[in-house]
Amino acid sequence: MAAVKFVILGGGPAGVEAAATASRNGAQVTLIEREIVGGAANLWDCIPSKAMIAIGGVRALAQRSKSSGMELHCDDPDLDVLRARMASISEQLSHSTERQLKGQGVNMIRGTGRLVDEHHVAVITESENSEELLLEADAVLLATGSSPRIPPWAVVDGNRVMTTRHAYPPLVIPEHLVVIGSGVTGVEFVHLFRSFGSKVSLVVSRQQVLPQKDPEVAAALETDFLQSNVALIKGARADRLDVSDDGVVVHCEDGRAIAGSHALLAIGSVPASAGLGLDCAGIEVNSSGYVVINQHCQTNVRHIYAGGDLSGRLQLASVAAMQGRKIAEHVVGLHTRDHRHLDYDKAASAIFTEPEIADVGLAEAEAFALGQKIRVTKVPFAVNAKAMIDGDPRGFVKLVSDPNTGVVLGGSIVGAHAAELISVIALAVHANLRVDDIADTLFVHPSLSDVIAAAAD
């Protein structure tokens, strides 16, 4: 039987994982990427933001070192060195992924692709002698991602007014940054800039930062923000932005005005679908422009799939990659095995603030809203030996389980290395393990994981 011709538009986590899985399983794969293999995740989002946060963390470490008997001192950041470091991390990651895919036989094209009809993709190549290619496809994956949402009242100049894409690093470290938007991205950038020494004000449209998260978790972060003099402007919806040579003024619907030296917009994203030819193939989109998919990530045109941010589901690189894998399995006919659907409710996610925040599965507040009976156990890091040794005993582990069966339904962690520690609970939620399974596991001692075992005990 002839190999399936699988054409993928977009080389972010969804596109890359789909290409690798499909080619491993015998498909003839072409991956079209216009910018950098690894995608926005590598160039603009996950990787540079976490790299900047890690560098900013050096200052926090220096602060903590004061009580350790071996005090560290921090210089002001050298923005040119930082810029070069960001570029080098992205390039290294991109090159190694590209090498791997080429080694697996994936045909890589640098260029911009669009659907011409249900079975054809046109590509304008990025080479010196740019040309238009026409590719025939048995299956297509649309994985072109998303970009920051810019409201009509803001003009982004990349200096006074930035999106997250201008912050790796910015042209200058702002004296006083006003961050608009208090979701995951907004709070991460508050943390990033305060660690680089900026004064930060956060415009919060509701009464709680991280409105989608467990209130206790959000409260822990708010406390930390307030302790480091981050101004929280709550119940404030920005609707105008004035920019002058000296700074910015963010105006809110209720008349409040917040002056700063710079502003950063973190108010969500829009699908990267302009010029993608969705109309030419009759692809259905929702009211926000995201491509509508079913449980196999198929669009209404069944051999055309959408994955990653463009599919408007949970906007996480890990989810995008998993969608890519499932899509590839579906394309090559491996989806008939059991337990193959992606369960978005079981995706672990993290917020790289300080303290870090991570969660998975059912949250306490969510269960309460659903009227679902649960058992909640919570243990603080303050009782943990390793947290004391590390000099950072902030936060807690919270486990949510079924009171009848003991099955772990979810968990939240606030504290150092929460993004790593949540994996234990994520595995338990994924595999329907019971709290006893965690409590009976022999963890390393002393370790922060001891707190997870204590919460399960």
Ligand SMILES: Cc1cc2nc3c(=O)[nH]c(=O)nc-3n(C[C@H](O)[C@H](O)[C@H](O)COP(=O)(O)OP(=O)(O)OC[C@H]3O[C@@H](n4cnc5c(N)ncnc54)[C@H](O)[C@@H]3O)c2cc1C
């Ligand atoms: C600031 C920020 C930080 C984030 N941090 C995290 C994090 O820590 N962890 C996490 O899991 N998620 C994080 N995310 C979310 C994560 O980055 C996205 O969910 C993920 O990148 C989506 O992957 P994707 O496969 O949709 O493709 P993307 O990574 O969005 O890449 C899409 C690619 O498609 C290419 N493309 C677009 N149009 C075309 C075309 N017509 N032809 C060819 N190529 C095209 C683009 O050049 C791009 O390379 C963050 C997001 C933001 C904004």
